[in-house]
Amino acid sequence: MSNKEKNPRAREVVPLIKFCNVTKIYPNGVRALVDVSFSIERGEFVFVVGPSGAGKTTLTKLICREELPTRGQVLVNGRNVARLRPSEVANLRRRIGMVFQDFRLLPRKTVFENVALALEIAGASWREIRKRVPEVLARVGLADKARCFPHQLSGGEQQRVAIARALVNRPFLLMADEPTGNLDPQTSWDLLQLLLKINEEGTTVLMVTHAWDLVNAVGKRVISLQEGRLTEELPAWGNYRYGT
Amino acid sequence: MALRFFWRWVKEAIVNLVRNLWLATSAVGMIAVAVFLLGFIVLLALNAAHFARTVEKGLEIAVFLKDGLKSAEREELARKLAQIEGVAKVEFVSRQEALEKLRRELGENSDLLRGLDKNNPLPDSFRLFPKQPQLVPLIAKEAAALPGVEKVRYGEGVVEKLLRVTNWIRWAAAGLVLLFAVAAVFLTVTTIRLSILSRGEEISIMKLLGATNWFVRGPFVCEGLLIGFLGAGLATGFLAWGYWSLLWHLEETTLFFFRPVSEARTLITLYLSLLFSGVLLGGISSFISVRRFLAV
Structure with a gap:
């Protein structure tokens, strides 16, 4: 990103995501996050867990600047997202791959077009699109579904399309908000394996989830939220670390 | 791009x-x-x-002349009529022309006019065309005051309506x-x-x-x-x-x-x-x- 050019050492010095005493209170008075601080380094795989209403989704919305913090700062790549101009916000979102529980695919576009959209938004040429969409579809195992519309696919397949769309711009961060929420256990497990593979290939992954069995099975870092605060509570098993 | x-x-x-x-x-x-x-x-x-x-374009003023006006007097009157403010055009209609016109308008019933050729009861007249329809009453008033004018007709009352x-x-x-x-x-x-x-x-x-x-x-x-x-x-x-x-x-x-x-x-x-x-x-x-x- 642009601050890399300004500060060549930024890559080593600055964590990818840094929350500094972030509080988010919505206009209707709901306190979604209270004084939350943590950071995520490049290449990490991080679970964000907690009961419903604990502020997990708010956390993701703050990272992609769908919402602004009421107090405190959110730094992405060392830059305060509250200070970004609209064009920089658009740029930030192009470099963050987002996956949602309800997939959020465009129903009137084919799988190919849904994935191509992310490239078009980033200003890719038609030739690039023709090359990279099949590549990324193959990577998520949907090479033969390019011409289908979303409603013709199973939930797991739709979520893979969403992941393909999130990956196609080679994001520095893949953020998945309860990606397995609408999927059966086997499909959820396959999806998690896919996310782990993506992480091994170098992309930082942040996965919000309720699914403790998944969290416990793979032993990655866990950020746990309760009523908007980071908690001391530990998952049953795992190689977790707390936010700093 | x-x-x-x-x-x-x-x-x-x-x-x-x-x-x-x-x-x-x-x-x-x-x-x-x-x-x-x-x-x-x-x-x-x-x-x-x-x-x-x-x-509105159809609106015009008929100025009927006194009988026995000399042609010099007539031309003098025509000039004065033309000088009235708001008059676009002045057109002379001789009594013969007026009779012809009437006959044409009556069509089949023109028999009624038979025998009037020698004893034409219609007067000579001028037709005045106004520049703007609203000016018709004013023009008519001024025209009526000129010497040699017998009568001025423009559909009084109807025009205003x-x-x-x-x-x-x-x-x-x-x-x-x-x-x-x-x-x-x-x-x-x-x-x-x-x-x-x-x-x-x-x-x-x-x-x-x-x-x-x-x-x-x-x-x-x-x-x-x-x-x-x-x-x-x-x-x-x-x-x-x-x-x-x-x-x-x-x-x-x-x-x-x-x-x-x-x-x-x-x-x-x-x-x-x-x-x-x-x-x-x-x-x-x-x-x-x-x-x-x-x-x-």
């Missing part, structure tokens, strides 16, 4: 139209109805105004056009807003993928322009065809004294502006309707 974006907008707009065929068709239909109604009213208003003008009526027609026509224009605008804006409403989710997804406002807005605006073009084009086509065949039929029947507006330039200007406003309205409606979904 800009050209590629533009091309994407047009392509997206067309693809969206085809994939939402039902929605697009109803939007086109609504706009067609709105524009057609507006165009119909404008044509009506144009003809009403044209009618008022025709009636007529002018009031033609004025009213003009205002009513303008008011009606305004009313229908406003109705057409609201109908179009609402129609397009509805078609975009169902796609708010789509817009917010694109914004979350990092689309700029124009990236999202462009195809919608293009789509609005296209829908506007199709709707207004349909309406204008129907209107032009309908009006043309009306004119064609009237040509054969020669409607008494009134001829409807048939000047090609006026009509083409009307049709083109209807088309243009439909297109513009479609685009602007889309622009406005998308705006509320862009704040993500």
